[in-house]
Amino acid sequence: MKIEKEVEDAILKCAQCFYCRVCPAFTVIKWESVSPRGKLYALRGIKNGVIKLDQELVEDFFRCTTCGACEEVCQTSLNLVDLWEKVRNDLVKDGKAPLVHHKRIRDLAEKFDNPYGEPREKREEWIRGFKYRDSGDTIYFAGCTASFRAPEIAKSTVNLFNKAGLEVAYLGRYEYCCGSPFLRTGQRDIAYEFFKKNIEEWRKRGVKRIITSCAGCYRTLLLDYPKIAKELGYEWNFEVLHSSQVLNKLIKEGKISPRKLDATVTYHDPCHLGRHAKVYEEPREVIRAMGANLVEMERNRGDSFCCGSGGGVKSQFKDLALSMGKIRINEARETGAEYLISCCPFCKYHMKDAAKAEGIEIKVVDLVEVLDELVE
Amino acid sequence: MSSAEIPFSESPIQRYLYSHDVSNAPLIGLFLKMPDAVYQPRNEQEVLEILKIAKERKTPVIPRGAGTSGYGGVLPTKGGIIIDFTRMDAFEVDEDKMLIECEPGAVWWDIEKKLNKKGLSLRVYPSSALSSTVAGWIAQDGYGYGSLKYGGIRDNVVKLRIVDFNGVREVEGEELKKYVGMEGTTGLIVRAWIKVKKQEDMRYYAFFVSPNEAEKLVYSGDHYTAFFLDSGYIKLKNMAFGTNMPEKDTLMIATTQRLEGDESIGEEIWNGRFYPLRIKKLGPSLVEAENILPSNKIEEYITLLKNKIKSPNGSEVCYIKDRRGAVLTFILSDERKKIAYPLTWRYSLKAVKIAKRMGGVSYSTGLFLSHESKTLLGKDYSEILAFKKKVDPNSLLNPGKVFPEGIIPFFIRLAGLIA
Numbered sequence: 001m002k003i004e005k006e007v008e009d010a011i012l013k014c015a016q017c018f019y020c021r022v023c024p025a026f027t028v029i030k031w032e033s034v035s036p037r038g039k040l041y042a043l044r045g046i047k048n049g050v051i052k053l054d055q056e057l058v059e060d061f062f063r064c065t066t067c068g069a070c071e072e073v074c075q076t077s078l079n080l081v082d083l084w085e086k087v088r089n090d091l092v093k094d095g096k097a098p099l100v101h102h103k104r105i106r107d108l109a110e111k112f113d114n115p116y117g118e119p120r121e122k123r124e125e126w127i128r129g130f131k132y133r134d135s136g137d138t139i140y141f142a143g144c145t146a147s148f149r150a151p152e153i154a155k156s157t158v159n160l161f162n163k164a165g166l167e168v169a170y171l172g173r174y175e176y177c178c179g180s181p182f183l184r185t186g187q188r189d190i191a192y193e194f195f196k197k198n199i200e201e202w203r204k205r206g207v208k209r210i211i212t213s214c215a216g217c218y219r220t221l222l223l224d225y226p227k228i229a230k231e232l233g234y235e236w237n238f239e240v241l242h243s244s245q246v247l248n249k250l251i252k253e254g255k256i257s258p259r260k261l262d263a264t265v266t267y268h269d270p271c272h273l274g275r276h277a278k279v280y281e282e283p284r285e286v287i288r289a290m291g292a293n294l295v296e297m298e299r300n301r302g303d304s305f306c307c308g309s310g311g312g313v314k315s316q317f318k319d320l321a322l323s324m325g326k327i328r329i330n331e332a333r334e335t336g337a338e339y340l341i342s343c344c345p346f347c348k349y350h351m352k353d354a355a356k357a358e359g360i361e362i363k364v365v366d367l368v369e370v371l372d373e374l375v376e
Numbered sequence: 377m378s379s380a381e382i383p384f385s386e387s388p389i390q391r392y393l394y395s396h397d398v399s400n401a402p403l404i405g406l407f408l409k410m411p412d413a414v415y416q417p418r419n420e421q422e423v424l425e426i427l428k429i430a431k432e433r434k435t436p437v438i439p440r441g442a443g444t445s446g447y448g449g450v451l452p453t454k455g456g457i458i459i460d461f462t463r464m465d466a467f468e469v470d471e472d473k474m475l476i477e478c479e480p481g482a483v484w485w486d487i488e489k490k491l492n493k494k495g496l497s498l499r500v501y502p503s504s505a506l507s508s509t510v511a512g513w514i515a516q517d518g519y520g521y522g523s524l525k526y527g528g529i530r531d532n533v534v535k536l537r538i539v540d541f542n543g544v545r546e547v548e549g550e551e552l553k554k555y556v557g558m559e560g561t562t563g564l565i566v567r568a569w570i571k572v573k574k575q576e577d578m579r580y581y582a583f584f585v586s587p588n589e590a591e592k593l594v595y596s597g598d599h600y601t602a603f604f605l606d607s608g609y610i611k612l613k614n615m616a617f618g619t620n621m622p623e624k625d626t627l628m629i630a631t632t633q634r635l636e637g638d639e640s641i642g643e644e645i646w647n648g649r650f651y652p653l654r655i656k657k658l659g660p661s662l663v664e665a666e667n668i669l670p671s672n673k674i675e676e677y678i679t680l681l682k683n684k685i686k687s688p689n690g691s692e693v694c695y696i697k698d699r700r701g702a703v704l705t706f707i708l709s710d711e712r713k714k715i716a717y718p719l720t721w722r723y724s725l726k727a728v729k730i731a732k733r734m735g736g737v738s739y740s741t742g743l744f745l746s747h748e749s750k751t752l753l754g755k756d757y758s759e760i761l762a763f764k765k766k767v768d769p770n771s772l773l774n775p776g777k778v779f780p781e782g783i784i785p786f787f788i789r790l791a792g793l794i795a
Binding site: 009012013015016017018019021030031032033038041042045050051052054056057073075076077078 | 383385387388389390392393394396397398416442443444462463483504506507650651653654656657659660661662710711712
């Protein structure tokens with residue numbers, strides 16, 4: 001494996017302080033080869049010819065959810081999420097990856113334009129019953145997970161926009177996967193293809209602003225797409241917003257007024273929305289606007305513990321993902337809250353699974369679902 | 377070499393990953409030997425089982441906390457078994473006795489957070505508290521935040537539970553000296569009882585003063601902790617943090633008393649206290665020299681050292697209650713420079729020499745400075761060495777650490793002579 005300069009710089013700068021022990025994968029597995037420090041030291045060993053890359057280590061590089069907890073604590077401020085994605089991409093280029101389930105979702109996405117292998121026309125099923133335009137300067141980007149697996153999130157989002165009188169267009173079957181699962185798992189080439197399909201469609205339809213309710217799509221559109229655009233020579237002039245930001249603004253403007261939610265609520269920061277995009281307060285402001293009693297988990301905002309479903313971990317390492325989810329759901333249980341609210345379909349479904357596995361009774365819901373019920 | 381129940385690995389990658397600390401001493405790798413296995417015991421019984429295996433096979437055992445020290449204390453010199461205490465990280469708070477009872481792998485900051493919820497706090501903790509472990513710091517005999525008022529960890533350990541080839545024993549009082557700072561060479565710490573205090577409303581003040589003026593301020597009141605950052609360190613800190621602190625010699629005092637210092641900068645320094653290594657990104661390598669000096673010699677020591685060091689550098693002083701200070705000097709370097717890097721390392725050896733001339737000692741010994749143990753331990757050295765020989769006649773407990781053994785002390789001494 002060739003160690004490129006960007007990786008070598010990180011190897012040299014790593015202080016080996018092990019503050020990155022906060023890594024959810026290390027928390028569960030407890031062997032350093034999955035920890036950020038361990039992976040950087042392993043890369044040092046490979047570079048110096050002291051150890052050889054084996055399949056177990058390749059898999060360890062993919063046991064990371066790319067949650068970014070390591071970046072928050074890194075003494076030398078290394079851009080570790082970008083680094084892990086780069087190393088994964090290098091492993092794919094070297095033929096050591098993708099891992100079997102990551103390859104499977106790629107095969108499906110190549111055929112169906114989504115990683116779930118669902119027919120393209122099914123993407124727009126959830127919007128039946130809503131009146132919508134298929135072009136305009138502001139669009140709702142539902143994302144694959146809400147479209148195919150969590151339609152209640154997409155429906156609630158659009159319901160709320162309608163109640164607020166906010167006109168948003170929707171592209172239906174001409175919305176494509178954002179590419180996030182492939183950027184996270186080192187399969188950048190196919191993500192670039194989705195980028196091209198999406199941006200060309202947006203241009204054709206006069207899009208200027210994209211609102212999404214998926215934290216994964218939001219991170220990808222907000223942070224990855226401008227870089228890809230630059231790399232591929234595209235002009236990037238789109239505003240990207242998360243639904244929580246838009247809804248918070250609509251509440252402040254008095255366009256929607258939720259009834260009181262007489263309950264204790266805790267909020268889970270999705271890694272892609274929180275640590276990656278620094279959107280911490282808007283979802284909390286919406287919860288407060290509902291009049292709910294918001295109690296924080298011990299680890300919140302930048303310290304939040306990943307639910308375990310990101311970075312391709314849930315598809316490839318189900319047990320590991322569930323173990324992380326169990327840790328997080330128990331942190332939610334400790335607050336005594338009746339509701340665990342998040343802003344990401346992945347987080348919602350994974351923490352629901354974890355709650356079931358742990359026998360914990362807590363309502364795991366997306367922010368838009370609760371708000372929609374409270375707004376006339 | 378396996379025990380069916382205890383988590384372990386013989387993979388070359390794990391063995392490699394558990395054979396380093398934060399140091400990156402030039403050429404030292406030539407004298408080390410990869411361990412045969414890494415074990416992660418979950419309880420005392422499993423530690424005993426591992427020692428049984430080691431005794432039968434006459435193979436060394438190297439205890440390991442988080443590997444956050446830089447004296448080579450966790451480096452395997454003769455191969456053997458690494459005992460990683462990650463899975464033994466439980467702790468309990470005894471509010472009545474104002475103690476915490478901890479397993480060896482408990483992390484200082486996890487303990488502090490739990491204590492704070494009960495209105496309590498650690499009396500002392502290391503600057504690496506976010507990851508470093510209880511037994512690791514005890515085995516190194518460290519000083520840190522709180523040492524101005526409460527001394528080192530040595531002064532705050534009430535009792536230790538130890539595992540060696542003869543079984544389990546609990547020690548307290550005078551006998552603790554046989555284990556504190558001994559890097560596991562006389563027995564492995566499997567439980568520790570440590571004093572805690574009531575949480576206090578602390579204020580943080582900065583003063584722009586020289587080390588000599590700082591000394592007067594530090595010992596003029598009953599303060600909790602104090603550390604001094606020289607202008608060289610502040611300059612590097614500004615570059616690394618992107619901050620804009622006045623690039624002057626600065627003292628920070630954390631205290632319950634009211635003082636006439638700059639609270640804004642005081643708090644800024646306090647809030648960044650766990651990030652002393654952030655400056656490493658400027659290196660990209662960092663060579664460190666750490667010695668304990670009488671507090672009235674610190675200015676002279678820093679000035680002399682600064683005049684000798686050619687690379688960008690900065691010093692930080694952690695004040696200790698008996699009018700001493702642990703002076704940590706960071707020197708930027710680049711390990712890719714095959715000649716300049718070893719030459720920079722000479723400064724850490726030179727610093728020990730200068731410190732000793734001024735009545736100081738090296739901060740710790742570990743592997744790299746094992747030849748300094750006699751000076752550091754003074755009159756206790758012979759007694760502890762005799763004890764070591766009694767409990768570990770084949771020198772299987774972390775060989776080469778604290779008590780010089782093999783070629784490494786010779787090599788380091790040689791390098792020291794050149795320095």
